[in-house]
Amino acid sequence: MVAANIARKGMGRILDGIIKYRQTLRPALLEEFQKVATGPSPEGLLLTCVDSRVVASRITQAVPGQLFIVRNPGNLVPHHNCFRNNVTVGGECGALELACSINKVQVIVVIGHSDCKAMNLLYSIRNELKSPSKGPLEDWLRFHGRGTLEQFKKLESSSGFDRKLVFAGAQHSEDDFEAYIDPRNEFKPSDKFSQINTLEQLKNFLTYPFLKERLNRNELEVHALWTDIYKGEVYMFSFQEKTFVKIDESTYKTLALQCV
Numbered sequence: 258m259v260a261a262n263i264a265r266k267g268m269g270r271i272l273d274g275i276i277k278y279r280q281t282l283r284p285a286l287l288e289e290f291q292k293v294a295t296g297p298s299p300e301g302l303l304l305t306c307v308d309s310r311v312v313a314s315r316i317t318q319a320v321p322g323q324l325f326i327v328r329n330p331g332n333l334v335p336h337h338n339c340f341r342n343n344v345t346v347g348g349e350c351g352a353l354e355l356a357c358s359i360n361k362v363q364v365i366v367v368i369g370h371s372d373c374k375a376m377n378l379l380y381s382i383r384n385e386l387k388s389p390s391k392g393p394l395e396d397w398l399r400f401h402g403r404g405t406l407e408q409f410k411k412l413e414s415s416s417g418f419d420r421k422l423v424f425a426g427a428q429h430s431e432d433d434f435e436a437y438i439d440p441r442n443e444f445k446p447s448d449k450f451s452q453i454n455t456l457e458q459l460k461n462f463l464t465y466p467f468l469k470e471r472l473n474r475n476e477l478e479v480h481a482l483w484t485d486i487y488k489g490e491v492y493m494f495s496f497q498e499k500t501f502v503k504i505d506e507s508t509y510k511t512l513a514l515q516c517v
């Protein structure tokens with residue numbers, strides 16, 4: 258048994274966790290692993306932030322073999338041009354091909370979150386972009402977050418942050434979609450920035466030829482979720498309602514009807 262009441266950190270705590278897992282979760286998980294041992298058929302790909310507080314497989318109650326999970330700072334989707342001609346080799350591009358071209362998942366979901374340290378950083382330097390970057394994290398955010406910065410500038414220019422934004426095509430087609438960001442004004446500006454960033458990523462899936470084909474044939478759908486990590490609430494962007502809607506027992510059925 259794990260020694261009780263000893264506060265450990267770092268690798269010690271990871272080892273403690275593995276022992277606890279062996280003693281509690283492993284028997285049930287073994288059954289799940291055996292179900293997918295001969296041929297897993299994952300159904301979706303989640304692309305979310307590296308933040309340690311975003312527990313994507315827990316909030317979705319995912320089982321082994323169900324979901325691919327890709328993580329990077331700020332849940333950013335690089336444009337396919339970044340990988341064209343093999344100039345840059347990137348994990349996101351490889352993961353999308355593995356999940357969507359080789360395994361034919363049915364859905365891609367970008368998950369953003371509140372108090373995102375990556376987004377907070379980009380938000381804080383949004384008016385200082387002519388200054389030299391301080392490191393690779395800033396480089397990553399400045400480069401792939403350009404669209405987010407432009408969209409936020411439009412929102413910031415409206416009184417009360419209440420302007421409707423138009424995002425480039427995402428779901429099934431190249432049609433633009435409209436969004437009202439935080440219409441009840443519940444979240445601070447940096448969280449509005451994070452919500453914009455989550456929606457802004459959707460357009461880049463269409464830049465990948467192997468995704469565009471499946472999106473245009475309606476074999477693949479794209480969605481955006483956003484989670485308030487301190488309240489434990491999860492929101493889904495409704496293309497019909499043009500805003501993020503809290504997923505709960507009263508909205509679930511309506512939101513589910515909006516999925517293919």
Ligand SMILES: [Zn+2]
Nearest residue numbers: 306308373374
């Ligand atoms: Zn984050």
